[in-house]
Amino acid sequence: MSIKDNIELIRHRIADACKRVGRNPSDIILMAVTKTISPDKIKEAIAEGIEVIGENRVQEIVQKYDAIGDKVKWHMIGHLQVNKVKYIIDKVELIHSLDSVKLAQEINKRAKSIGKKQNVLIEINIAGEETKFGIRPGELKKFIKELEIFDNLCVQGLMTVAPIVSEPEEARPYFKHMRQLYDELKEMKSPIVDARYLSMGMTADYVVAIEEGSNIVRIGTGIFGPRNYNKEED
Secondary structure, eight states, rough: OHHHHHHHHHHHHHHHHHHHHHHGGOOOEEEEETTOOOOOHHHHHHHOOOEEEEEOOOHHHHHHHHHHGGSSSSESSSSOOGGGGGHHHOOOOOOEEEEEEHHHHHHHHHHHHHHHHHHHHHEEEEOOOOTSSOOOOGHHHHHHHHHTTTTTTEEEEEEEEOOOSSSSSGGGHHHHHHHHHHHHHHHHOTTTTEEEEEEOOTTHHHHHHHHTTTTTEEEEEHOOOOOOSGGOOO
16 A cells, blocks of 8 residues: 555544544644655655654654755654754654653753753653653652753653554553543643643554544554564554
């Protein structure tokens, strides 16, 4: 199937999932995950209505931004090293992977230097997996308090990568727990919180994620086809 056909199929499945749970499909952001994907193929996806690009690697954001520019909104979805924040701070609308005070401090410093308030999502390690990044669910309130000293950050929601499971339905409890945490975040009276986004669901499990409240789904293989890389990043 072509990129066009793949996107049409995904939008159809998003609409079906929304219908089942009484949601509006227009509230769901379909992000194209473009790790290893060439600018030409990204432009094909943009031509089919993709407006948000998610990248895992700083180097790829920098290279592809030069080729594509601000025709789309760029999101950093992979683990972000402190020493690489400076390369993307002027390019990304949303960072999905905030998971430490040290990283928050650097993002805040770099954002302040260019007069920007940087929107971020807090990454949650929802299953407590040793191989994944993110804070533990029980640390959310404490983490928010620690971030309140940073005037150039805005916490706009949460992100998670669910465990790899054999069937999408097995991911539902993790997504359900994330929705509970997101609801808690929205109730927090914090000057740095403006909760808008719950980023969860990838090619294998985005339908279940939408049914449980996700409003950003991160789709790579489903749009561009199989690639040789860590499936946890799609």
